[in-house]
Amino acid sequence: MTQQEALFKYTLRLGDNALILSQRLSEWCSNAPFIEEDLALTNFALDMIGRAQVLLRYAGEVEGKEKSEDILAFRRSERQYYNNQIAEQPNGDFACTMVRQLFISAFELYLFTELQKSKDATIAAVAAKTLKEVRYHLAHAEDWIIRLGNGTTESHNRVQQAVNDLWMFTGEQFEMDETDNLLIAEGIAADLHALQPLWSNYIENILSKATIKTPQDAYMQTGSRKGIHTEHLGHLLSDMQYLQRAYPDAIW
């Protein structure tokens, strides 16, 4: 693997995480428990589309095959996406969406804090901008988890259920492969193993404030580093890619 190949894959991974989660969050449009929340979730989706745009454009440049961000976003097949599986998990109920956001945003807080120092100027710039957004996403999710955990019996149970269900997707966020190792040596990527204990502490603290039990189950799903996903991704892509695939010659 060359550095260029590694950087391409790494940038795709960062871009896909934003792209796929933004797709999920935008499914909340006109489906949230009240309008203010509809607007908040749409706002997060917009932040992430912006991030995906910059990162996928950059991935296209790194690859050097003249692929635009839209070609990369809409014309790849299932096995060519590198987002963490947690990003593609269905919205479920509101508790599930907030738990997913908590797990992802807490990870991103530590990730982008590190990536601000990246020797790759584009990644460092994206990280600095993203960090501001992520802090807001995280505060929002945290606030809801604490409120729902301490709200009613029903809301408490729903959060606990969501935490239990999504737990097995959290470990993958910290997996590293050849791509990471090569780029860490160049000062471009973050050492994810070093972030994991920070993340665990953070999450345990929030969950305990929410009176929610942190699962002790160590089994973790894996695969996205190799483009292996859950069945949900294919359906998400058929929606997302429909027009680009049906009318390949069209410009929109």
Add this chain to the structure above:
Amino acid sequence: METAQSTLPKEEMLLAKFEEKTAAGEAIEPRDWMPEAYRKHLIRQMSQHAHSEVIGMQPEGNWVTRAPSLRARQILLAKIQDEGGHGLYLYSAAETLGITRDEMIQQLHSGKAKYSNIFNYPSLTWADIGAIGWLVDGAAIVNQVSLQRTSYAPYSRAMVRICKEESFHQRQGYEIMATMMKGTAEQREMAQDAMNRWWWPSLMMFGPHDTDSPHSADAFRWKIKRHTNDELRQKFIDKTVQQAELIGLTVPDKDLRWNEAKQGYDYGKIDWEEFNRVINGHGPCNKQRLSHHIRVHNEGAWVREAAEAYKQKQKNN
């Protein structure tokens, strides 16, 4: 606010003063005395307006996950977000008249409050997103620009804020149509088909012909309404026909022609039977839109309850 027990002469005096004020074109603020009929008229109109913004998110939301480019998805999401924001301003403006958002939502669900009939039509292809922005927001702007000078101040202020964003929506919708008309044969066909389906319902957005809407006398005297349905409809047609021609779209009206004398277009007969049928519940999406709103509202109940329960617990601690 005066109560029913007030003596008649005082009530009459207040009414005379109110009529004088509105006749002079002065704005009415929430703290000002107003006749019950004025308050009722505004609650009905403003809550209908708020509900329209919110229900209108559904046909557009229908294409959010299928928008064909990252930029298109961004523009569409931001637009829908604006509409939700419009709903919020309007609910708060209506709340100054002594009704809560919850009550307004209950009235929507019971069928007592309406929303714009246009959203009872389906958004079938991506071109519909262009047509909605261009035609539906375009028609809404004509109406809302006129409402910027409506007599009830919170409503008028909401309209000023809203109009700025609406003109963006209209331009962005037109841009979608223009891009498709420059595109492949399939794209042009899709755009023309959307035009054919949305044109007439857009004209109906302005309501019945002036000769058939005799109940608006109060609304005019009190300066809630400042232009008639037909005046506004004509304004919309005149600006839109030219935009259609510019990008090669055909207006689906064989009777449409320029009238030199009135310096405006003459247009064909609007199918008021269809209008009445849809308004009375038999449109393609009436059931779907309302049951969606009810379902989402009910599914979100546990979240609202939990937030309330948490607030109470914090208070007690």
